[in-house]
Amino acid sequence: MVHGEAWTIKELFVYPNEYIYWSIQIVMYPFMTGLVAGAFVLSSLYHVFGVKQLKEIARFSLVFSLALLPVAMLPLLLHLQQPQRGIYVMMTPHFTSAIAAFGIVFTTYGMIVISEIWFVYRRFIVETVLELRSKQRRGNVESAQFFLYSLLAMGAMDLSPEAIHKDERAVGILAGIGIPVACFLHGYAGFIFGSVKANALWMTPLMPVIFICSAVVSGVALCIVTYIIAMEIRKQISAWKRKNDPRLPSNEELRSAEIQTVTLTSKYLLMFMVLAITLELLDLIFRNYTAVKSWDILRSVIYEKDFFKIFVLQYGFGNVLPFIIFLLPGLTIRRALVGSLLVLMGVFMMRWNVVIGGQAFSASFSGFMEYRLPIWPNSLETLKEGLFGALAVIITPFVLFFLVTRVLPVFGVKDTH
Amino acid sequence: MMNRRDFCKKTMIVAGGLVIPLAALEVFNPKRLLAEKSGSDDKSNVRWVFLVDIHKCVGCGFCVKACKVENEVPYDANVTRTWVERYVVTKDGQTAIDSPRGAKDGFTTQKIDQGHLGDKEIDPASIAKAFFVPKLCNQCDNPACVQVCPVGATYQTGDGIVLVDRSWCIGCGYCVMGCPYGVRFFHPVYHVAEKCNFCYHRITKGMKPACVDACPFGARKIGNIRDPEDPVSRIITSEQVNVLKEEFGTKPQVFYLGLSREVK
């Protein structure tokens, strides 16, 4: 079977070679990079602009963006027909292609994130090393830990105030450089689509900007969700621990800190959301008004075929409803959680409507293609580019986050700042 | 004084500093470019173009069959390097278009294939005009598909043919998306981007593309636009020819005689 045939349904006249070649994994790709970029931008708000109230979530979202980082690449690898050749993007880059920069931008960004984390955690790492070193006897686990942290310290054991101050400066600078790079990483994912002149729906210079705004929205929303869940787990654990040690912070204290952080973060969420929706609507109105050759077919895709996905799921449940949820006075943790989850769904639907919606019509403007997400895999192709492939991509960052936080805990650490 | 660590560091910096510019130079090396250019046989007097005469096409699909066999695209796979479209315009101004399986077995029924909507009957009395349009790669002068390839796996040769390097293509599909004409697809066997290349292995041996040889009615012709004596380039320069989707700025090099506005 030809690639794409398994999930494409054609209607009226579609060129014989046209299928939905960019499927669920290409929906996942901008969604995941968006989360990375958004999480990073959130952490930078604290490191660069000194928004003190975000201290708690800043370290958290920084580590989370590290966990998301490899996952931004995963959907691309699952999508490629020749994944083993993916490295050629770095070997013979062809810079007239929007994709060619991926390797370079991605690596640069990865190194910035890793360096920043190193500076943020250096004090913790060194202290751990010193503590383990001072121990007389080390068990197997502790020896391994000792080895790992010594490696992570990279021989920089200086904890003098000047050294710590240098760390802080480095974090500030890296976070500062990181913001444009993060925006570039994601804006350029938008450019990949926006520059395809053969696709009437994709081709708009607004695409990169829309992508950046919705990236920040989704990244912040995910950080809120994960933060709430992590705090919930923490509360459970601390309640259990407090039975033995009543001096630990009580649940009430934790909760008030939590709601403060969440309320503030959601303000930034709303800000970027307004921006994203404005741009999207501008694009839609502009297309409607200018009504160029492609508008006939776009109209029937937007207002008829994909009406439910665009206006109900994306704008209705993904934008308007969370807006109301966040703006109604007396925000609670539960409401924030529901709102953030809806925002995430909305951004996902936006990616879907761009990627799949852009292929919902034939380049001949005389026919339509419908995408049926493969559920049960009956071949490698429908496994990779089906429900299970997408789920794997969604689950991986949480697994990675769990693993990373085993080494670099995000709560209750004295960091460099 | 230099301790061991400092020494290691400095060595690495020097080595790294040397490697970067050297490797970067490799990417854009004007000298090598020049050497390659003068070394290769001078192709500048050939630029392949194609001419399709819509009036002559009867929709037998022999071109599609020959193309698939000649270029080893599995016959029953629903992708093809070249295909034939049927346009039936009725008196009320409606246009029905189809290309059942790329017309590899021709058009054997009056019903129009509408995809999952099934077949559509058209009353013969209501037909205002009907014609067949063969499609193939336009070997554009500004190939959008080549511009977007991230790894240099697809490229244009000096004589204007856009080829795909099967050992280098990563299969991202960007070129498939970038082509406004829908000529690209993934090869069902090699799983890399695949497209019409005017039968490069034939034209470079002085033969004609398989589809041109197969066409009984002379609807397809190939020529060299740089040769003013070439009969095809004479037609292109002296008669009313048209190209597909000029608005994309791709400068397509497949010319059509008798192209109607309904053609997509």
Added chain:
Amino acid sequence: MKNHVWRPLLIVLVVVCGILMTRALVVPEDFGVYERGYMYGWHRKSNEAEWKAIRVKYKTARVCAGCHKDKHDELIKSVHAAISCENCHGPNYDHPEDPLGMNIDRSRKLCIRCHSYLPYKGTLRGGIPGIDPEKHYPSAECVLCHIPHNPKAMNQKREARS
């Protein structure tokens, strides 16, 4: 370089060197910019030769006349003269040595490509005598009654019609 702040940069350097070294190993010698410049001509040169080396399967009708003069002469005088032998008999390959080449296709599918009636008046297709494949002796092969190499002549198998 006493400053520990530069330490991550070392890792960066190692990564960059690693990439460049892999590049030197993996990328073929002849990968470069050719005739069409960097935008359109960035490729591995030897790939052009690989494409040129593809086996030619269709050898055109010209070669047939030498050995099948009767068929050739018959066809050339008939209304089917324009149709290349290889359209109906498949690609030549290295016929007659190669058993892949040249087969006899007696299926109705072959003939109805052109002869299935389509009501497109004024076009070339409308001018080809057409039949309705579902009504015109649907259970028999066309060659039972018609001679493909000389269709006008009606047929030596005329008897079969009854």
